Amino acid sequence: MSTIKYAPLPVFIMDEEMNILAQSDEAAALFGEVQHFLEIVDEDSQNKARKRLGQKKKIKTELVMHSRKAKMSLYTVNCKWEQDKAHVICVEEDSQIRILSEKIEQHTARLSETDLELLLQKERLEKAMNRVIELSGPFIHLSNNMVLIPLFGDLFEEVIMKNEHRLLRQIDEETVDRVIIDFNGIGQIDERGVAALEHLIWEFQLMGVQIYLTGVTPDHSQWLHQYHFQANVKSISNLGQVIHQFFTTA
Incomplete structure (x- = not known):
């Protein structure tokens, strides 16, 4: 299990249930100590991960993943099976995607805060509802x-x-x-x-x-x-x- 420890890329070894059996130091630094591969896969990409990585053959796909440096980034994921174990390499795509995704999340958070603040002011309820619709x-x-x-x-x-x-x-x-x-x-x-x-x-x-x-x-x-x-x-x-x-x- 220590053979991938010093690999220069984020590498995981997982079983058929997607439990992590080993990971490289690069993977631990980027994603933390992971017990199950889907822990670091965005919810919208999890079904894709199960279908693609579960085919037990050499696969290259793209998944939206969560890391310590970014809540949401696009990764190219290469997977190769050897009997009942999969070797998985995760390489981040364009950092521009991460920046844009974070910008969208920040805007959504501000919208939610504005929505809540306005709705709490009962005497301005109608104006607040119109503002929420406009936003x-x-x-x-x-x-x-x-x-x-x-x-x-x-x-x-x-x-x-x-x-x-x-x-x-x-x-x-x-x-x-x-x-x-x-x-x-x-x-x-x-x-x-x-x-x-x-x-x-x-x-x-x-x-x-x-x-x-x-x-x-x-x-x-x-x-x-x-x-x-x-x-x-x-x-x-x-x-x-x-x-x-x-x-x-x-």
Whole structure:
């Protein structure tokens, strides 16, 4: 079990249940003392990790992982099985992805704090609710020509209508040709909300903007299908993957 201790990369040896049997000093320094491999894999990547790494053959894949230096980073994971043991090497991809992910998390945290603070002021409840709705579609620059619009709460018509003018104005005033709409913070969806979103996407596209959807869950997909969502958009399941794709192909 000590043969990988001095390996110059983060290396793990794990069994068929993904229990860690040994790890290199580099792995311990980066991830800490790990008992089970999924401890350091982001929740959204855990099913992928089970399926890909459990195939018992030489595999190369990408997983979003948690380390001591960053809560969320994209790693290239190489796995090779020898009988009932797997040798796993984890190499961090672009640090830019980690920086962008942390920026998004910080924005979400600020939104939550603002939401709570406003809602506690009962005499300003109506104004607070309107402000929360307006904050449900922030405009986050990922690069000079690409922005992220994460949606929060339930996707109702009011959420889109209260944000539509501001978002269109920002698109018009800046050089933007890619917009990523993130569904990770969306709860329920109703028919009028889908129609309003479809109209907003159509207006974006009239301005020459390519639209991408990410974070769409099976429940979201069912609602979108039920309410006949037909916008011409590209769907990518993982936000880290879409950012990685754009920044590595730019």
